[in-house]
Amino acid sequence: MPVRSAGLLLHRTSPTGSTEVLLVHPGGPFWARRDEGAWSIPKGEYVDGEDPLAAARREFFEELGRAAPDGPAVPLGEVRQKGGKRVLAWAVEGDLDPATVVSNSFAVEWPRGSGRLRNYPEVDRAEWFGLEEARRRILESQRPLLDALVRAATGRSSTS
Numbered sequence: 001m002p003v004r005s006a007g008l009l010l011h012r013t014s015p016t017g018s019t020e021v022l023l024v025h026p027g028g029p030f031w032a033r034r035d036e037g038a039w040s041i042p043k044g045e046y047v048d049g050e051d052p053l054a055a056a057r058r059e060f061f062e063e064l065g066r067a068a069p070d071g072p073a074v075p076l077g078e079v080r081q082k083g084g085k086r087v088l089a090w091a092v093e094g095d096l097d098p099a100t101v102v103s104n105s106f107a108v109e110w111p112r113g114s115g116r117l118r119n120y121p122e123v124d125r126a127e128w129f130g131l132e133e134a135r136r137r138i139l140e141s142q143r144p145l146l147d148a149l150v151r152a153a154t155g156r157s158s159t160s
Contacts, residue, residue: 003085006056007043008068008092009076009145012128019153020128021146022096023138024063027103027124029110039137041145042123043087052088063123065102069094076148081141089142091149098126 010022023039025031031038044059046052053073060068073090080086103123110118131150135143 002080003045003083004052005043005085005087006046006052006059007041007087007089008056008060008073009041009089009149010060010069010092010094010096011149012093012095014130018130019149020130021134021149022098022126022128023134024101024123024126027121028106028108029120031124036136037138037140039127039134040139040142041087041089042126043089053090056088056090062104064096064126065104066096066100068092069096074149074152076145076152079141079144081139087142087145089145089148091152096126098128101126 012020012022014020022042024042025035025039042060042063044055044062046055056073057068060066069092071093073092076089076091078086078088101123103121105119105121107117107119109116110120129137131146134146138146
């Protein structure tokens with residue numbers, strides 16, 4: 001069975017009236033030098049029997065150190081990432097100061113083969129992006145989530 005993750009795409013309206021989305025950059029040595037095509041929505045794995053939306057909210061808190069905003073969670077559908085992981089996502093409107101992000105951490109052997117475990121933040125930074133810039137920054141497999149957000153905002157169905 002493929003690994004399943006759930007996540008939230010936080011969005012807001014900028015002072016100029018355009019839509020902005022909050023994306024996170026993965027921490028650790030594997031992503032340190034990657035930028036375009038490396039960002040993601042805050043997300044994490046969930047298990048059978050667990051409510052995916054509750055898991056998405058939990059992972060938002062773990063990756064950002066802040067509870068997800070209250071309010072409606074609009075389903076954006078599911079995407080499949082290159083490695084086969086399936087990501088189920090919802091859009092939530094709200095605001096968050098990226099400077100306040102404090103992520104949980106993970107341990108990895110680095111450098112590989114050294115026998116030394118080092119701790120890294122799961123998310124090393126978060127930033128707000130307009131939709132055009134977000135399309136360049138986000139993982140290619142997650143770009144359809146941005147399209148789904150636009151459809152939801154304009155009230156169009158996925159078949160129109």
